[in-house]
Amino acid sequence: MIRFLGKGLLRDAGRSRMPVMVVAIGVALSVFMHAYVHGLMQDSIEMNARMRYGHVKVCTRSFAENAAQMPADLSLLDVRALKQQLTAHHPNLQWSDRIQFAGLMDVPGMMGETRAQGPVIGMAVDFFSTHSVEGERLNVQAALTEGRLPQQAGEMLLSADFSEKLGVQIGDTLMFMGSTQFGGLAYANFVLIGCVDFGVEVLDRGMMLADLSDVRIAMDMEDAATEIVGFFEGGQYNDAAARRMQESFAADFEVVAGDPYAPVLLRLKDQDDMGQLIDISGAMGLLITFIFLLAMSLVLWNAGLLGGIRRYGEFGLRLAMGETKGHVYRSLQVESLLIGLLGSLIGTVLGLLFAWWMQEKGLNLGDSMQNASMMLPTVIRARITPVDFYIGFIPGVFATLIGSLLSGLGIFKRNTAQLFKELET
Amino acid sequence: MEQSYLIDLKQVVKRFPMGKGSFTALKGLDLQFEAGEFAGLIGPSGSGKTTLLNIIGTLDLPSEGGGTVLGHPIEHLKASEAALLRKERIGFIFQSYNLLQVHTVFENVEFPLLLLGMPSEERRKKVMEALDWVGLADRHRSRPSQLSGGECQRVAIARAMVKQPSLVLADEPTANLDAANSHHVLKTMQQLNEAFQTTFLFATHDEKVISYLKRKIYLMDGQLVKDERV
Numbered sequence: 001m002i003r004f005l006g007k008g009l010l011r012d013a014g015r016s017r018m019p020v021m022v023v024a025i026g027v028a029l030s031v032f033m034h035a036y037v038h039g040l041m042q043d044s045i046e047m048n049a050r051m052r053y054g055h056v057k058v059c060t061r062s063f064a065e066n067a068a069q070m071p072a073d074l075s076l077l078d079v080r081a082l083k084q085q086l087t088a089h090h091p092n093l094q095w096s097d098r099i100q101f102a103g104l105m106d107v108p109g110m111m112g113e114t115r116a117q118g119p120v121i122g123m124a125v126d127f128f129s130t131h132s133v134e135g136e137r138l139n140v141q142a143a144l145t146e147g148r149l150p151q152q153a154g155e156m157l158l159s160a161d162f163s164e165k166l167g168v169q170i171g172d173t174l175m176f177m178g179s180t181q182f183g184g185l186a187y188a189n190f191v192l193i194g195c196v197d198f199g200v201e202v203l204d205r206g207m208m209l210a211d212l213s214d215v216r217i218a219m220d221m222e223d224a225a226t227e228i229v230g231f232f233e234g235g236q237y238n239d240a241a242a243r244r245m246q247e248s249f250a251a252d253f254e255v256v257a258g259d260p261y262a263p264v265l266l267r268l269k270d271q272d273d274m275g276q277l278i279d280i281s282g283a284m285g286l287l288i289t290f291i292f293l294l295a296m297s298l299v300l301w302n303a304g305l306l307g308g309i310r311r312y313g314e315f316g317l318r319l320a321m322g323e324t325k326g327h328v329y330r331s332l333q334v335e336s337l338l339i340g341l342l343g344s345l346i347g348t349v350l351g352l353l354f355a356w357w358m359q360e361k362g363l364n365l366g367d368s369m370q371n372a373s374m375m376l377p378t379v380i381r382a383r384i385t386p387v388d389f390y391i392g393f394i395p396g397v398f399a400t401l402i403g404s405l406l407s408g409l410g411i412f413k414r415n416t417a418q419l420f421k422e423l424e425t
Numbered sequence: 426m427e428q429s430y431l432i433d434l435k436q437v438v439k440r441f442p443m444g445k446g447s448f449t450a451l452k453g454l455d456l457q458f459e460a461g462e463f464a465g466l467i468g469p470s471g472s473g474k475t476t477l478l479n480i481i482g483t484l485d486l487p488s489e490g491g492g493t494v495l496g497h498p499i500e501h502l503k504a505s506e507a508a509l510l511r512k513e514r515i516g517f518i519f520q521s522y523n524l525l526q527v528h529t530v531f532e533n534v535e536f537p538l539l540l541l542g543m544p545s546e547e548r549r550k551k552v553m554e555a556l557d558w559v560g561l562a563d564r565h566r567s568r569p570s571q572l573s574g575g576e577c578q579r580v581a582i583a584r585a586m587v588k589q590p591s592l593v594l595a596d597e598p599t600a601n602l603d604a605a606n607s608h609h610v611l612k613t614m615q616q617l618n619e620a621f622q623t624t625f626l627f628a629t630h631d632e633k634v635i636s637y638l639k640r641k642i643y644l645m646d647g648q649l650v651k652d653e654r655v
Contacts, residue, residue, distance in 0.1 A: 011527040012527045317525070319484075319511075320482070321517070321536060322508050322509065322511040
């Protein structure tokens with residue numbers, strides 16, 4: 001009997017190939033959508049981490065409390081030693097020192113007078129060291145609209161909008177004015193060698209990027225930095241691990257309680273509105289995935305329902321031949337389970353392949369995000385997580401099965417003669 | 426002593442719900458059939474012949490009245506008992522053949538034997554025998570779509586007869602066949618009736634079928650009009 005039903009299932013495309021295809025497509029879309037939404041949310045968070053906050057950040061307690069003002073006088077000291085200690089304690093993170101600063105950018109005229117001037121927010125990162133990955137991390141090469149990256153002392157990058165506003169060209173010398181770590185006047189000349197456009201209003205409004213060594217000289221910050229940022233290997237923020245680091249940080253680094261200059265470790269979630277963003281992203285991701293899974297489940301449930309209803313005539317015949325209603329019903333459910341499982345397997349593989357391609361290649365939306373005011377990634381990437389390996393089975397198996405369970409109820413609700421009539425029509 | 430009938434119906438009433446009221450398809454029928462009969466329920470559409478065939482075939486229950494089919498009281502028959510009765514002792518032939526299109530001729534005829542749990546070798550022998558009765562043994566590997574209408578109906582006859590049931594119910598078996606095929610199919614059924622003493626009960630208004638019947642039961646508006654033996 002099983003062989004007989006199996007033959008029917010395999011030979012009838014409407015009962016096997018078509019439903020398997022429908023389930024596989026639905027499952028593939030569900031898996032891909034989950035990976036895509038997760039990737040999108042995660043990329044937004046990661047971009048903020050790379051550009052500004054790190055997965056964890058070490059700075060002085062006072063700097064953390066006044067971070068919005070970027071107070072150079074509250075910077076970390078003995079940065080080299082501290083970085084070595086951090087690397088020794090947490091070798092699974094990449095550590096980079098940075099200086100966030102603010103000041104005035106002055107454009108001199110022919111006679112040395114001020115031709116143009118504007119407030120600037122700056123970031124100094126390690127461009128020059130051969131082992132540094134900061135340029136790559138900030139994706140500066142891709143953000144360059146003209147010129148090149150700093151290669152020698154005294155060179156800097158400006159955001160393209162800002163350089164246009166100031167009316168400066170590549171090769172022009174500009175003067176940065178700010179305050180040193182010790183509260184004195186800081187000023188230094190920089191040659192503009194490139195313009196960047198991150199496609200993000202926050203960064204492109206008025207940003208200067210320069211090498212750490214130059215800014216250290218300009219701001220009198222030898223062996224100092226406003227922060228040391230740490231990034232987990234694999235590039236994904238791990239809040240549980242960050243929390244563990246935070247809890248043991250005071251003991252590990254013998255931090256003196258109440259010392260305003262003592263280093264503190266901030267998690268990504270602790271900084272600005274990132275906690276809210278991470279929580280909202282997680283909730284949004286879940287919500288979008290839930291809505292999509294629900295929609296997909298309804299489609300597959302309906303497919304299962306129609307698949308069952310289509311066969312009422314056949315059921316009528318089988319009942320007339322003497323098969324019991326229970327046997328007909330159970331065989332329908334077994335078929336549906338097999339179709340759901342096979343379709344889910346195929347769909348999961350297809351969905352993962354597509355998600356993997358999207359994870360590796362990404363989708364460049366740079367052109368359509370020119371005016372974005374949030375720090376959002378221009379390349380959208382999917383991100384495969386362990387959940388993607390089983391999430392498709394929810395609509396694939398359960399919804400299909402529920403559909404056929406419901407349609408099969410017709411076998412019991414209708415009397416045999418009615419099914420028989422449907423067979424004749 | 427009361428005579429034992431193959432089918433013994435007493436005051437069978439069948440009502441179907443219609444809107445707020447109901448429609449009475451059978452109005453207190455009394456009918457008896459003996460083993461080996463070749464009988465037909467004759468009447469126009471709506472006369473109640475298919476409804477009666479469904480009740481005799483245990484596919485439906487009477488609203489009132491009752492009786493026995495193959496010794497089983499139909500008014501109290503449970504669904505599982507009815508299924509067992511159909512599986513073991515009743516064969517069906519339909520107007521539109523109702524063969525399983527994805528299965529071969531052999532597999533279609535084999536299906537009732539699979540339900541009976543018959544061993545494979547015995548099944549094979551019986552299927553080939555049944556196909557031999559209807560002259561289609563050489564087409565056992567064909568699919569229904571490769572056969573003519575007449576051949577399909579002969580396969581349906583083989584499927585109904587393969588388990589050698591006591592009763593075969595045929596609802597308008599020639600409605601989709603031309604005259605030549607109709608006669609071929611009816612002759613086949615007549616031969617099987619004579620050979621195995623299987624009771625054949627038709628629902629029909631086709632003159633060709635009527636001409637073969639040995640007993641003609643005329644129905645009109647759910648009532649027996651005439652019961653004629655040839």
